[in-house]
Every structure is written in structure tokens, then in C-alpha cells.
Amino acid sequence: MSGDHSHNDSQIDSGSRHNDSHKHKDKYKDKEHKHKDHKKDKEREKSKYSNSEHRDSSDKKHRDKERLKLKDGSSDKQKDKHKEKKKEERSFDDKPKKEKENGFESPFIKSEPENNFYHSLKHEKSLKRERDDDDAEFKPKKIKTENDRSEKKAKKRKQEEEDIKPKKKIKNKKGEVATDGKKKGKKEPEEKWKWWEEERYTDGVKWKFLEHKGPVFAPPYDPLPSNVKFYYDGKHMKLSSTAEEVATFFAKMLDHEYTTKEVFRKNFYKDWRKEMTSEEKSKITDLNKCDFSEMSEYFKAQSEARKAMTKEDKQKIKEENERILQEYGFCIMDNHKERIANFRIEPPGLFRGRGDHPKMGMLKRRIRPEDIIVNCSKDSKHPKPPPGTKWKEVRHDNKVTWLVSWTENIQGSIKYIMLNPSSRIKGEKDWQKYETARRLKKCVERIRAQYRDDWKSKEMRIRQRAVALYFIDKLALRAGNEKEEGETADTVGCCSLRVEHLTLHQEMDGQEYVVEFDFLGKDSIRYYNKVPVEKRVFKNLQLFMEDKEPEDDLFDRLNTSILNKHLQELMDGLTAKVFRTYNASITLQQQLNEITNSEDNVPAKILSYNRANRAVAILCNHQRAPPKTFEKSMQNLQTKIDAKKEQLADAKRELKSAKADAKVRRDEKSKKAVESKKKAVQRIEEQLMKLEVQATDREENKQIALGTSKLNYLDPRISIAWCKKFGIPIEKIYNKTQREKFAWAIDMAEKDFQF
DNA sequence: GTATCCACTTAGAATGCGTCAC
DNA sequence: GTGACGCATTCTAAGTGGATAC
Numbered sequence: 001m002s003g004d005h006s007h008n009d010s011q012i013d014s015g016s017r018h019n020d021s022h023k024h025k026d027k028y029k030d031k032e033h034k035h036k037d038h039k040k041d042k043e044r045e046k047s048k049y050s051n052s053e054h055r056d057s058s059d060k061k062h063r064d065k066e067r068l069k070l071k072d073g074s075s076d077k078q079k080d081k082h083k084e085k086k087k088e089e090r091s092f093d094d095k096p097k098k099e100k101e102n103g104f105e106s107p108f109i110k111s112e113p114e115n116n117f118y119h120s121l122k123h124e125k126s127l128k129r130e131r132d133d134d135d136a137e138f139k140p141k142k143i144k145t146e147n148d149r150s151e152k153k154a155k156k157r158k159q160e161e162e163d164i165k166p167k168k169k170i171k172n173k174k175g176e177v178a179t180d181g182k183k184k185g186k187k188e189p190e191e192k193w194k195w196w197e198e199e200r201y202t203d204g205v206k207w208k209f210l211e212h213k214g215p216v217f218a219p220p221y222d223p224l225p226s227n228v229k230f231y232y233d234g235k236h237m238k239l240s241s242t243a244e245e246v247a248t249f250f251a252k253m254l255d256h257e258y259t260t261k262e263v264f265r266k267n268f269y270k271d272w273r274k275e276m277t278s279e280e281k282s283k284i285t286d287l288n289k290c291d292f293s294e295m296s297e298y299f300k301a302q303s304e305a306r307k308a309m310t311k312e313d314k315q316k317i318k319e320e321n322e323r324i325l326q327e328y329g330f331c332i333m334d335n336h337k338e339r340i341a342n343f344r345i346e347p348p349g350l351f352r353g354r355g356d357h358p359k360m361g362m363l364k365r366r367i368r369p370e371d372i373i374v375n376c377s378k379d380s381k382h383p384k385p386p387p388g389t390k391w392k393e394v395r396h397d398n399k400v401t402w403l404v405s406w407t408e409n410i411q412g413s414i415k416y417i418m419l420n421p422s423s424r425i426k427g428e429k430d431w432q433k434y435e436t437a438r439r440l441k442k443c444v445e446r447i448r449a450q451y452r453d454d455w456k457s458k459e460m461r462i463r464q465r466a467v468a469l470y471f472i473d474k475l476a477l478r479a480g481n482e483k484e485e486g487e488t489a490d491t492v493g494c495c496s497l498r499v500e501h502l503t504l505h506q507e508m509d510g511q512e513y514v515v516e517f518d519f520l521g522k523d524s525i526r527y528y529n530k531v532p533v534e535k536r537v538f539k540n541l542q543l544f545m546e547d548k549e550p551e552d553d554l555f556d557r558l559n560t561s562i563l564n565k566h567l568q569e570l571m572d573g574l575t576a577k578v579f580r581t582y583n584a585s586i587t588l589q590q591q592l593n594e595i596t597n598s599e600d601n602v603p604a605k606i607l608s609y610n611r612a613n614r615a616v617a618i619l620c621n622h623q624r625a626p627p628k629t630f631e632k633s634m635q636n637l638q639t640k641i642d643a644k645k646e647q648l649a650d651a652k653r654e655l656k657s658a659k660a661d662a663k664v665r666r667d668e669k670s671k672k673a674v675e676s677k678k679k680a681v682q683r684i685e686e687q688l689m690k691l692e693v694q695a696t697d698r699e700e701n702k703q704i705a706l707g708t709s710k711l712n713y714l715d716p717r718i719s720i721a722w723c724k725k726f727g728i729p730i731e732k733i734y735n736k737t738q739r740e741k742f743a744w745a746i747d748m749a750e751k752d753f754q755f
Numbered sequence: 756g757t758a759t760c761c762a763c764t765t766a767g768a769a770t771g772c773g774t775c776a777c
Numbered sequence: 778g779t780g781a782c783g784c785a786t787t788c789t790a791a792g793t794g795g796a797t798a799c
Contacts, residue, residue, distance in 0.1 A: 346789065354767080354790065400762065408789095414761065415789085429763085478765095479793065488791075522792055523766055561757090564794065577764085577793060624767065633782070705767070712765055735785065 193336055195424035196431065196744040204399045206425060210376050212331035212340065214383025214391075215404045215417055216324060218347035218366065221245045228298040231291035232284055243276045246363060249350045251295035258352065264361035268350055271363035331403060331419070332380075339420035340403065345372075351410045355489035355524020362410050371406045401425050411487060422740035431744055434715040436573045437582040438755060444582065447570050448473065455536045461557035465566055467540050468494050468555050472576050475531065476583050476619050478522060479560040479576035491520045494576070495560050500550035504541055505530075513538035527621050584616045584713035589755040591615050592722050601686075603693045605726055609719070609733060610697050616709045624705040637695050644688045651681045711738070716745035721753035 201207075223244065229236045230247060239247060250259065250268055258264045269287040276284065284290065309317075328343045348366040353359055369389035376382055378396045385391050392406075404417035419425050440447075451473075454466030471477050472494050480493020492501065501519035508514035511532045521527045533541075544554055560576065567574040591612035596605060627633070655677040662670035710719075716734070720742070723730045734742060 342788075344788090352768090352790080357790090402762075405762095411790095413790095416762075418763080426764095433764090481793065483792095491791085493792085523768095523790075525767085559757095560794075575794065622766080627783085629782070636782085708766060737785070 192743060193424070194744075194747060195336075195427065196748065200428055206401045207333050207398050208377075209335070209380065210331060210333050210398070210403070211380035212376060212383060212403050213328045214374055214385070215372065216328050216344045217369070217386065218345055224248065224295065224298065229294050231294075233286075233289040234291070237280075237283065240277050240280060243272065243280050245348075246272045246275045247290075247292060248295055248299070249348070249363070251292035252299050253350060254292055254296040258350075258360065261360065263356070263358060264350075267359060267361035268363070271361075275363070333419070333423070333425070336424065338423040338425075341418055341420045343417055345406070346408075346415065353489060355491065355520060357489045358486055359410055359488075365409050367406050373405045375400065375403055375405070420740075422737075422743065427741070427744050430741075433581060434585065434717070436578050437585055437715070440571060440574060440578050440582045441586065441755070443571055444473075450570070452534075452536075455534075455540055461562075463540050464544060464555040464558045465563060467537055467544070468558055468563060469567075469576075470533075470537060472579050473583065474533075475517075475529065476580050476621075477527075478580070479563065481560050489520070489524050491522060491524055493521060493560075495555055495558050495563060497554040498550065499545050499548045499552050499554055502541065502545070502554065504538065504545070506538075515541065521621065525621060525623050580620065581713055584620055584709055585715040585718060585755045587616050587619055588612050588714050589718050592718065596722070596726060598726060601689075602728060602732070603690045605728055606732055607693045607697055609722065609728075610706065611700070613706045613710060613714070614700060614704055616714060617704045617706050620709055620713060622705045622708045623703055626702050630702060634695070634698065637691065637698065641688065641691045641695060644684065644691055648681070648684045648688055651677065651684050655681050711741070715755050716742035717749035717753045718755050720745050720749040721751050724749070724751035 221241065223241055230239055230244070231237065250272070253259050265287055273281055273284070329340050330337050331340055332338075345367045346364070349364050351357075351359055351362045351364050369385040370392055372385075372391050373393045373395060374383055374391050375395050375397055377398075382394055402416040402418050405414050407413070408415050421427070421430070447469075451466040451469045454462050455470075457463050457466065472479070478493035480496035482496055483491070492498065497519065501517060503516040503518070505514040505516060506512070508516075508530065513533050513535055515531050515533050515538070517527055517529045517531065519527050541554075544556075548554075548556075564575045567576065567578075592609065595608045595611060597608070600608070655674070658670065658674045658677045662674045719733050720730060722728070723733055730739065730746060739746060
């Protein structure tokens with residue numbers, strides 16, 4: 001079906017974030033009444049359905065016949081389900097490490113007590129790694145015996161003991177050996193931990209030992225120098241420190257479009273007033289009379305000064321950052337030093353919601369130690385709160401992966417500090433995600449047959465479910481959870497589509513049954529697409545939209561929970577999201593198989609790869625604002641190409657005259673000259689081609705973001721196998737960070753891997 | 756059945772920083 | 778040595794989906 005994915009240029013060309021589009025501004029601005037009578041509407045739709053069923057009588061004739069045809073699908077389903085449930089049994093042993101030093105200043109990794117807080121896995125019978133029976137490729141390279149493993153572990157432990165002796169030698173993540181925090185130039189090859197060759201935890205246990213140093217807090221507020229003034233109504237006004245701090249948040253954003261938006265200004269002003277003294281409150285009554293320009297200039301000057309710092313000063317800052325990274329940027333999880341993704345607490349500032357977010361401009365308050373919940377092993381060295389403060393809580397929950405959490409004040413949601421994508425805990429999950437998508441590959445045809453059959457169901461809820469699933473599969477739409485009104489921007493996914501988001505065209509541009517989608521998805525990115533659909537889908541949509549107001553739900557009998565419950569019955573672990581992963585990966589695989597030309601040189605092959613990647617990004621609607629410097633950089637590139645062309649013409653002329661010369665002279669020297677000129681021409685031709693390929697690639701990428709799909713949707717094994725097969729260095733496809741994230745795939749994917 | 760909470764992944768923008776041309 | 782540029786990294790918002798309470 002992926003070949004059937006209906007995306008077209010219009011999907012990207014018209015795409016933009018909501019706030020850039022006037023059309024959308026008008027269309028979506030006034031939604032306050034939107035879901036008020038939501039439940040009432042659902043009831044209305046229910047009663048309506050019994051009346052509307054007969055209207056679809058033209059379809060009904062074929063219904064029974066076709067159902068008979070499709071009947072076999074259910075037995076397949078049972079078979080597949082059975083298969084999927086088979087698991088391979090493997091034993092597990094992971095003894096805790098005895099007291100050891102680590103790379104932190106705190107020198108101990110303590111042993112875990114015998115009467116473990118964490119249930120001892122050692123004696124547990126046959127704990128399993130969930131995997132498909134017939135997925136031979138995904139088995140770890142070697143299934144280790146108890147002896148193998150303990151031997152290897154002992155070796156590893158010895159190695160780690162060496163690695164983590166503090167102050168003497170600190171091994172950083174690059175494998176560079178540093179002494180007393182200072183880097184040495186030479187890299188030592190680091191023995192990479194192949195967690196993918198080891199067992200996974202089961203029963204929701206995420207780790208057995210976790211030690212870290214806690215978060216790094218935002219620096220305290222540094223008051224403005226006295227010469228930087230704030231003016232109200234043209235007059236200088238000295239602000240209290242608290243009010244001044246909040247004012248600086250606004251001043252720092254003065255050049256940003258945000259500060260021109262009414263909602264942003266209103267929210268900021270409201271929250272700012274809460275931080276003012278009563279005197280300030282009575283004086284400052286109109287944001288329009290506030291003059292933040294001196295503050296703004298001051299911050300710009302500071303930024304310039306930072307850029308203009310001496311090399312030495314810059315180096316000092318870099319070293320300090322490195323020191324903080326070494327101290328706070330790593331944790332010890334189950335005997336391994338793992339990189340933490342975001343160990344810094346988000347600093348206070350003004351909330352930057354995307355799209356038309358009703359809360360943009362609100363004050364994101366400063367997070368204090370008293371807001372922080374720390375998660376670590378009971379028997380680890382617990383992180384210390386800053387002097388004179390205490391944590392909100394220290395807990396020891398090994399069923400979660402986070403190290404630190406706090407509740408933010410804008411939406412009341414919880415924020416977490418977690419591990420880097422290169423960590424075992426994230427990598428395993430990632431691998432598993434692609435395995436689930438590959439399992440879907442095996443049964444997707446059966447599922448498709450079923451939802452096609454369900455388009456004819458007598459029950460409205462089943463028809464809606466089937467049409468929604470068709471969209472999720474065909475168009476890679478997101479599931480579309482319900483959202484709390486007034487809390488977030490008005491965006492939708494498949495299940496939350498409203499009537500106003502679709503226009504049905506019986507005939508359009510010479511095609512029948514065209515559905516025009518126009519809505520704002522995640523991050524208020526516009527989804528615009530005109531898709532020819534099957535007649536039955538079209539008829540169903542007409543039915544779903546009948547007698548509804550534009551702001552009514554298209555699928556009033558469906559939500560993500562119902563849909564996912566259904567999907568779970570079709571395949572173990574199947575959710576709406578899996579379709580996106582599956583369709584993205586299978587599209588990449590098919591595109592690469594189709595468009596790679598083994599005769600091409602490396603740049604041309606990479607262009608093919610990027611084109612395949614681009615097809616996926618378009619499918620998933622991954623857009624970006626064209627870079628501000630886009631036009632200029634294209635111009636520069638064109639200038640380079642022109643110069644190269646001239647250079648080539650010159651080189652060719654020189655070659656010609658060298659040839660003529662050689663013909664006359666007939667000596668070795670002139671022959672050699674011809675050869676060297678020939679080589680020069682070749683070299684320049686290659687350079688020119690490289691530049692031209694680069695220009696094409698850049699132009700095609702103008703509004704498309706490739707990174708998101710590369711990082712989150714494309715099974716890395718596809719790309720790695722492709723690299724191996726066509727002799728492309730992996731570095732050309734994945735940068736260092738990406739290679740670290742996909743280390744598991746780089747290690748296990750052979751050139752014949754197919755998704 | 757529905758709302759809410761929680762944990763986690765996915766997302767584009769902002770910022771940082773290394774490289775290259777001059 | 779410097780500044781422009783573009784890629785890499787960081788930041789944090791905005792999703793998904795499971796668990797739980799009512």
C-alpha cells in the first residue's frame with residue numbers, strides 16, 4: 001500500500017505553520033464554541049445513523065457477497081496472533097557490581113544488598129525477551145550461556161574498574177582519555193557495550209541500579225546594571241528585582257514575532273503584574289507604554305560581546321561546560337556509565353507555545369530544588385540538593401526510566417530528565433519499535449482486507465473506525481487524541497478530525513472521489529492534501545458528514561482509545577502509531593530498492609538516498625520553515641557552479657591544446673602533459689557534478705525536514721544495509737550522534753537486510 | 756465509559772560551533 | 778585572523794498511549 005500513499009507537492013508547498021497563514025487564521029481563530037455541545041452532538045449522531053443507513057443501499061447489494069469473500073481473514077488473524085505470541089525463552093543473570101569507583105567525583109558504586117530491593121533475577125526461571133519466532137535476523141548475535149556471560153561480565157567489570165577510577169583517568173564518551181578533566185589529543189578506541197547482545201529486563205523493570213548527581217539548575221537572576229533602564233510612559237522607572245527579571249524575559253524576545261501577538265502580550269502582562277510590587281502594579285497599567293528597548297539593546301550587546309570574546313575566554317567557558325557535563329551529564333545505570341539527555345533544568349522564561357496557543361507569553365516559573373523529585377537506587381549515593389535546600393522527594397522507582405522530574409506551571413504537566421538516545425534503555429525501545437513495525441508488515445494485508453470489509457459494516461462505529469484506519473494507513477496520519485479545550489492550540493489528528501477539515505469532491509482535476517484535507521496537525525503544521533479515495537470511503541465520508549455542523553467531529557463514534565483497542569486485537573502491540581513507523585520504513589526500503597543505481601558514483605547515490613528519505617518526510621508531513629538564508633545560500637552555490645563550469649571550459653581548452661602539442665612533438669613529456677590535463681578535466685567534472693547534485697538536493701529540501709523521519713521513523717538497518725551494499729560510508733548518512741543512537745543497527749545489519 | 760495522570764516519543768526552532776573562503 | 782555559513786546539538790513543546798480512578 002505504501003506505493004499508494006497519496007502525497008503530492010501541494011502537501012508541502014502549501015504547508016506552513018498556522019500563524020503564517022491568513023486563511024487559517026480566519027478559519028481557526030474562532031473556535032471557542034467548538035466542542036461545547038460535543039456529547040450532545042454524539043448523541044444526535046447516534047440517533048441519526050439509524051435513519052441514514054438506508055441511504056447507502058447501493059452499497060448494500062454487494063455487501064454480503066463481498067463479506068463472504070473476505071471471510072477467511074479472521075482465521076488468518078487467529079493464526080498470526082498465535083504466532084506472534086510465541087516467545088523465546090532465555091535465562092537471565094545480572095549480578096550487581098560490588099563497590100566501585102566511577103567517573104564522578106563521588107567515588108562509589110555501591111553493591112546491591114542480597115535481600116534485594118529489586119527482585120533478584122538470578123533465580124528466576126526462564127525470563128524471556130519478546131521476539132518473533134521467525135525473526136532470525138533480530139536475534140542477538142550470540143546467545144550466551146551463564147558461563148559465557150559471567151566470564152564476559154567479569155572481564156567487563158575489570159575493564160570498568162579501570163575506567164571509572166576518578167581523578168586519575170576519566171574516560172569521556174568520545175573515548176578520549178582525560179586527566180584531571182583535561183582532554184588529551186589522542187583518542188583511544190573504547191570498547192563499546194553491546195547491550196543488544198544481552199538480555200532485556202521483563203515485568204516492567206527498567207534498571208537495577210541507578211546513581212546520578214541530580215539536575216543542574218538555571219543560574220540565579222543577575223540584575224541589570226544601573227545604566228540599563230526601563231521606561232514607563234517615557235519616564236525612567238526602577239523595577240523591583242522580581243519584576244525586572246520577568247521584564248527581561250520579554251525584552252529578550254522583543255525582536256521575535258511573539259511579542260507582537262495579542263495573546264502573548266496579554267498573558268505576559270497578566271503574569272508580569274503578579275510579580276510586581278503593589279506600587280509597580282498601580283503605576284504600570286498599560287503594556288503599550290512600557291519601553292524595554294534599553295534592556296533589549298543590552299542583551300544584544302552582551303551576545304555580541306560573547307561572540308567577540310578572546311579564544312582563551314571561550315576556551316575557559318568550554319572547559320567549564322565540559323566539567324559540568326562530566327559531573328552531571330552521566331549516570332551509572334546497571335554498571336554502565338550512560339549519557340543523560342537533558343540534565344539542565346529548564347530556565348524560567350516566557351512560554352512559547354506553537355501556533356495559536358492560548359497560553360503563549362505566560363510566565364514559566366523558576367524551578368527550585370523543592371519542586372524536584374529525584375529517582376535513583378536506594379543503595380546509590382543520592383544526589384545532594386544545593387546547600388540550604390531540599391528535594392521535594394527522593395524515590396526509588398525502577399519501573400520508570402527518568403532520573404528527575406518536576407511539574408511545570410503552564411499546563412501542569414510533568415517534565416523529566418531522561419537518558420540520551422544512545423543509552424541502552426532508549427536503544428532497546430527503539431529497536432523494539434521497529435520490530436513491531438516489521439511484525440505489522442507480516443499482517444498488514446490481512447488488516448487492510450478487514451478494514452475494507454468494515455467499510456460496509458452495518459454499524460456506524462465500525463465504519464468510522466475502518467475509514468479512520470484507512471486514513472492512518474494510507475496517509476500516515478497521527479492518531480489524534482482528544483485535547484482539552486482552551487489549554488492548547490487547536491490542532492487535530494485522524495480521530496479528532498472535524499467536518500470542516502475535509503472537503504469532498506465527486507470529481508476534481510480529472511479524478512473521481514477526491515477528498516481535500518486541510519487541517520492543523522502537531523505543532524500547528526498545516527496538513528493540506530488532495531487525495532483520491534475509493535468510492536466506498538467517499539460514500540462513507542458523505543454519510544459521516546451528513547447533517548453535521550463544520551465544527552462537529554467527523555468520527556463521532558470513535559476515539560484513539562477505541563481504535564487502539566481494536567488494533568490490539570488485530571496484532572499484539574499494534575497501535576495507530578505503528579502504522580506511521582511501518583509505512584515510513586517500508587517506503588524508504590521500496591524507494592531505495594527502486595531508485596538506487598549501482599552504476600552511480602557516491603554523491604549520486606546519496607542524492608538517491610535523500611530522495612527516498614524525502615518521500616518519507618513528505619508522507620509524514622515533516623515540514624520546516626525555509627531557512628532564512630536559503631535564497632542567499634542557493635545563490636552562492638550557483639555562483640560556485642558557474643565558476644566551476646568556467647574552470648572546466650578552461651581545462652578542456654588546455655587539454656585540447658596539450659593534445660595538439662603532443663601530436664606535433666610526439667615526445668614523452670607532452671604525452672604526460674596530456675595525461676595530467678585529462679585528469680584535471682575529470683577532477684573538475686566530478687567537482688561540478690558534486691556541486692550540481694548539492695544544489696538539486698538543497699532545492700528539493702527547501703521546506704522539508706528530513707531529520708525527524710531519519711531519527712524516529714526509519715528503521716536504521718535499512719539505511720545501514722544500503723550503505724554496506726553500495727559501498728557508501730555510513731558517516732555520509734548518519735552523523736556522529738546518529739551513529740551513536742543507531743549503534744545497535746550498525747552492528748547488526750548486514751548488507752542483505754530488508755525491512 | 757470517561758477523565759485524568761503519567762511516562763514516554765516525536766517535533767521544529769533556537770542556538771552553538773566547526774569549517775571554509777578570503 | 779575573521780566572518781559567513783551550514784550542520785550539529787540543545788531545547789522544550791506537543792504529541793501518543795497505557796494505567797488508574799471514578
